[in-house]
Amino acid sequence: MTDILLKGGRLLDPSSNLDAVGDLLVRDGKIESVGGNIAGPDGATVIDCTGQVVSPGFIDVHCHLREPGREDVETIATGARAAAAGGFTAVCAMPNTDPVTDNQAAVGFVLKQGRAAGAARVYPIGAISIGQRGERLAEFGEMVGAGAVAVSDDGKPVVSSQLMRTALEYARTFGIPVADHCEDPTLALGGAMNEGIVSARLGLKGIPAEAEEIMAIRDILLARLTGGHVHLCHMSTRGSVDLIRWGKDRGIRVTAEACPHHLSLTEDAVEGYDTNAKMNPPLRTADDVRAVQEAVKDGTIDVIATDHAPHHYDEKEREFSDAPNGIIGLETALPVNVTWLVKPGIISLATLIDRMSCAPAKLFHLPGGALRRGIAADVTVFDPAAEWTVDPKGFRTKGRNTPYAGMTLMGRVLCTLVEGSVVYHQGVG
Amino acid sequence: MTSPLGKDLLGLEHLSAEQISLVLDTAEPLKEISERTIKKVPTLRGATIVNLFFEASTRTRTSFEFAEKRMSADTVNIAIAASSVSKGETLVDTARNLEAMRIDMVVIRHQSSGAARFLAERIESNVINAGDGTHEHPTQGLLDLLTLRQRFGTLKGKRVCICGDVLHSRVARSNIWGLTKLGAEVAVCGPRSLLPSAIEQMGVHVFDRIEQAIEWADALNVLRLQLERMQAGYIPSLREYNRVFGVTRERLDRAPRDILILHPGPMNRGVEIDSDVADGPHSVILEQVTNGVAVRMAVLYLLAGNSPRLAEAAKGGA
Amino acid sequence: MANAPHTIVLSARAVERTVTRMADEIIERNDGTERLVLVGIQRRGVQIAGRIAAVIKAREGTDVPIGALDITLYRDDLQTVGPRPVVGKTHLPVGIEGVHVVIVDDVLFTGRTIRAALDELADFGRPAKVSLAVLVDRGGRELPIQPDVVGKHVDVPAGERVDVAVVELDGKDEVSLSAMVAS
Numbered sequence: 001m002t003d004i005l006l007k008g009g010r011l012l013d014p015s016s017n018l019d020a021v022g023d024l025l026v027r028d029g030k031i032e033s034v035g036g037n038i039a040g041p042d043g044a045t046v047i048d049c050t051g052q053v054v055s056p057g058f059i060d061v062h063c064h065l066r067e068p069g070r071e072d073v074e075t076i077a078t079g080a081r082a083a084a085a086g087g088f089t090a091v092c093a094m095p096n097t098d099p100v101t102d103n104q105a106a107v108g109f110v111l112k113q114g115r116a117a118g119a120a121r122v123y124p125i126g127a128i129s130i131g132q133r134g135e136r137l138a139e140f141g142e143m144v145g146a147g148a149v150a151v152s153d154d155g156k157p158v159v160s161s162q163l164m165r166t167a168l169e170y171a172r173t174f175g176i177p178v179a180d181h182c183e184d185p186t187l188a189l190g191g192a193m194n195e196g197i198v199s200a201r202l203g204l205k206g207i208p209a210e211a212e213e214i215m216a217i218r219d220i221l222l223a224r225l226t227g228g229h230v231h232l233c234h235m236s237t238r239g240s241v242d243l244i245r246w247g248k249d250r251g252i253r254v255t256a257e258a259c260p261h262h263l264s265l266t267e268d269a270v271e272g273y274d275t276n277a278k279m280n281p282p283l284r285t286a287d288d289v290r291a292v293q294e295a296v297k298d299g300t301i302d303v304i305a306t307d308h309a310p311h312h313y314d315e316k317e318r319e320f321s322d323a324p325n326g327i328i329g330l331e332t333a334l335p336v337n338v339t340w341l342v343k344p345g346i347i348s349l350a351t352l353i354d355r356m357s358c359a360p361a362k363l364f365h366l367p368g369g370a371l372r373r374g375i376a377a378d379v380t381v382f383d384p385a386a387e388w389t390v391d392p393k394g395f396r397t398k399g400r401n402t403p404y405a406g407m408t409l410m411g412r413v414l415c416t417l418v419e420g421s422v423v424y425h426q427g428v429g
Numbered sequence: 430m431t432s433p434l435g436k437d438l439l440g441l442e443h444l445s446a447e448q449i450s451l452v453l454d455t456a457e458p459l460k461e462i463s464e465r466t467i468k469k470v471p472t473l474r475g476a477t478i479v480n481l482f483f484e485a486s487t488r489t490r491t492s493f494e495f496a497e498k499r500m501s502a503d504t505v506n507i508a509i510a511a512s513s514v515s516k517g518e519t520l521v522d523t524a525r526n527l528e529a530m531r532i533d534m535v536v537i538r539h540q541s542s543g544a545a546r547f548l549a550e551r552i553e554s555n556v557i558n559a560g561d562g563t564h565e566h567p568t569q570g571l572l573d574l575l576t577l578r579q580r581f582g583t584l585k586g587k588r589v590c591i592c593g594d595v596l597h598s599r600v601a602r603s604n605i606w607g608l609t610k611l612g613a614e615v616a617v618c619g620p621r622s623l624l625p626s627a628i629e630q631m632g633v634h635v636f637d638r639i640e641q642a643i644e645w646a647d648a649l650n651v652l653r654l655q656l657e658r659m660q661a662g663y664i665p666s667l668r669e670y671n672r673v674f675g676v677t678r679e680r681l682d683r684a685p686r687d688i689l690i691l692h693p694g695p696m697n698r699g700v701e702i703d704s705d706v707a708d709g710p711h712s713v714i715l716e717q718v719t720n721g722v723a724v725r726m727a728v729l730y731l732l733a734g735n736s737p738r739l740a741e742a743a744k745g746g747a
Numbered sequence: 748m749a750n751a752p753h754t755i756v757l758s759a760r761a762v763e764r765t766v767t768r769m770a771d772e773i774i775e776r777n778d779g780t781e782r783l784v785l786v787g788i789q790r791r792g793v794q795i796a797g798r799i800a801a802v803i804k805a806r807e808g809t810d811v812p813i814g815a816l817d818i819t820l821y822r823d824d825l826q827t828v829g830p831r832p833v834v835g836k837t838h839l840p841v842g843i844e845g846v847h848v849v850i851v852d853d854v855l856f857t858g859r860t861i862r863a864a865l866d867e868l869a870d871f872g873r874p875a876k877v878s879l880a881v882l883v884d885r886g887g888r889e890l891p892i893q894p895d896v897v898g899k900h901v902d903v904p905a906g907e908r909v910d911v912a913v914v915e916l917d918g919k920d921e922v923s924l925s926a927m928v929a930s
Contacts, residue, residue, distance in 0.1 A: 432831060433831055454833070455833070455834050457836075458817060458834050458835060458836045458837065459834065461836070461837055461838065462820075462837075465870060465871060466870075466871070466872070467870040467871070469870065470820040470821060470867075470870070471820070471821055471866065472820040472821070472825060500820075727834075730820070730831070730834065731831055733825070
């Protein structure tokens with residue numbers, strides 16, 4: 001394995017308060033040294049990082065890689081390569097596949113396919129309930145033993161409060177977060193977008209913010225009751241972040257994620273019945289976007305996760321109410337976050353790196369999330385000022401369902417290193 | 430050439446007051462055609478129009494068909510039962526098939542909001558929305574406007590209240606846009622469970638009691654209350670609905686002025702409207718039906734010819 | 748266009764005289780006013796028909812029924828003209844079965860308008876006879892159609908057009924020639 005020298009970049013690692021221009025040397029898959037002017041050892045590959053940011057690799061705690069079951073839409077390999085192209089060195093795959101990742105063998109399969117891909121690391125998330133049916137707990141212990149890093153029934157909420165309580169209690173033994181998709185299914189029934197003036201105008205059934213908030217506060221209260229770690233997926237409303245803040249203020253073990261689309265787009269994107277603006281939770285109001293941005297800034301929202309959800313072209317090419325929810329996100333997460341959060345000065349680059357790398361590593365107990373001597377070299381190099389126009393045709397993911405197509409965004413990944421290997425380099429592959 | 434309405438008629442929300450008035454002004458002289466012995470003009474001779482109905486609708490389809498035939502178009506009716514096929518695939522495939530068959534215009538009725546626009550964006554033919562989900566029903570809105578304008582002379586300052594299930598009503602949305610653009614004051618009245626929660630932001634007043642609406646209005650547009658709404662739990666019973674929100678003779682008798690009564694049909698007599706109101710002196714429900722044909726003829730006339738293919742053929746070119 | 752350079756072909760007085768002569772000729776050709784119906788073509792043809800009827804009333808003391816015909820929906824060029832022509836009112840006061848219909852128009856040019864008017868009339872019934880009276884015949888026929896009563900023949904040089912103004916719509920009576928403005 002050749003040494004790699006990242007030369008002259010801005011080394012930015014909020015976990016160690018590092019922010020300095022300098023070099024970073026990778027040897028045997030590990031970070032050998034960080035900072036200062038490092039002379040390149042013989043035979044080292046030197047990557048010129050002038051003008052680039054060198055940061056700990058991004059970690060996505062929420063994506064859908066569709067394998068097994070829908071390999072026509074995405075495979076673990078294509079998803080892992082898309083992740084690498086987006087600067088992610090690790091992703092957590094949600095278990096709502098077919099069959100559901102609800103047992104040791106299924107977890108092992110995801111892990112094996114992830115390793116074989118040789119791109120971003122893939123960590124399986126196990127199901128909370130068998131078959132995600134919301135009835136009986138899956139075997140958390142066996143799944144964690146096989147490599148699962150969290151449990152979730154994402155795609156659906158855990159409707160039964162009793163089941164959620166048990167899951168939070170039971171997960172404590174294994175020290176894993178229970179990630180919940182917060183949605184009151186009766187309030188959200190048949191809904192296609194945020195409930196408000198746009199849904200009223202377009203004649204689409206709305207999903208009120210309260211459908212999310214009611215479940216968010218239920219989960220927070222159950223975390224208080226059980227002492228378990230609840231992780232709230234894709235928070236999208238002002239009410240939700242207020243409730244999370246309330247929980248955190250009381251020392252309740254609640255963490256939360258927000259998605260780049262909820263930090264950048266509003267329900268107005270649905271105008272014209274664009275099915276690429278259809279997701280669950282739906283795009284909300286401008287006020288909600290501001291509140292969630294603010295929550296990312298103050299840490300109420302701990303991490304930014306993509307909720308990458310590829311769909312087949314035909315599935316989105318239909319009437320709005322019948323189209324499936326979700327958009328792809330791995331290859332647009334960084335530029336969307338830079339364009340809507342860093343460029344307008346809402347958060348600093350250091351905060352962004354914390355929310356995309358350090359915090360996810362910490363909350364999900366994953367390696368990485370730092371630029372420190374001796375740890376595995378999971379590193380992302382990106383140009384925060386580069387502008388480029390999104391063209392889904394060039395994506396590594398099989399999905400093309402993005403509302404950002406044609407937009408000119410800021411921030412572009414130059415290369416991604418996983419365990420010291422270059423798994424993505426701009427313009428290569 | 431460019432039609433003054435654009436390629437398609439998808440809704441009234443994005444039309445200007447001038448465009449709406451043009452349709453009404455065009456519809457007025459067209460009413461005379463239906464009074465002739467030979468109820469036919471050659472305007473759309475040779476044009477092929479498909480009436481694509483994914484939802485049953487005797488009334489709207491018949492009205493469109495009369496309008497098309499009175500303009501001498503060749504028409505084909507396609508009725509597709511939504512339940513028999515996977516919906517999304519059908520619409521895309523139908524669009525492609527129509528395109529391949531060189532259809533000039535498509536009139537589409539579909540159960541999904543946005544379906545007409547979906548089709549319009551994918552084919553060159555003119556598309557007329559004959560009702561898409563709970564979004565818009567522009568020709569119904571236009572015929573309501575024409576009916577009111579004929580009675581009132583102008584809509585400026587007139588007060589029109591839309592009563593009933595606004596939440597699920599495409600007729601309500603088209604009416605709200607059309608009426609407000611032409612300067613009328615618009616209100617809605619119905620149980621809050623059947624009103625969109627953001628309704629006030631659409632620039633309308635809201636009345637919780639039908640008595641208040643009657644006190645206020647110059648005209649009531651009474652929407653059909655579908656039986657499914659009760660089954661879905663929006664209201665407890667049709668009987669109670671009639672008690673609380675029914676437009677009855679008794680209630681109208683207490684009105685400070687004569688109130689015109691419109692209804693898009695088909696009516697549930699004894700539910701949202703009582704028979705003696707529907708058949709009473711202030712009901713303009715049958716005028717609405719007559720005007721429906723004229724308005725649809727006007728829309729056909731104003732849109733036709735916007736198809737590049739037709740224009741080319743007329744020039745004998747390409 | 749009031750200020751554009753133009754040549755007056757008929758002044759208000761001349762229009763009056765011409766219409767009077769046309770009225771006389773119509774009475775003569777019909778041998779009276781029995782079963783006579785005047786149908787003006789929208790627009791301006793309608794006003795001229797009205798003038799003719801007034802003259803007939805003065806001369807013969809009878810009210811000749813006047814109708815209005817809007818031929819827009821019968822045009823053969825709808826697919827190519829733009830923007831969409833405004834549709835005017837069509838109104839026939841009496842049944843036209845068995846009567847003598849005199850179609851009245853302001854200017855006769857290609858004959859296509861008259862072709863459309865004949866088609867439209869046929870949809871209302873079967874007149875015993877149809878004649879054509881025009882205030883101005885400017886030549887340039889594209890169809891085998893000829894007028895029976897002509898107010899004035901005008902040779903129109905290439906690149907010029909005939910404008911007929913009537914008091915009811917334009918504030919004055921006048922027939923003039925003016926340069927064609929590219930539209």
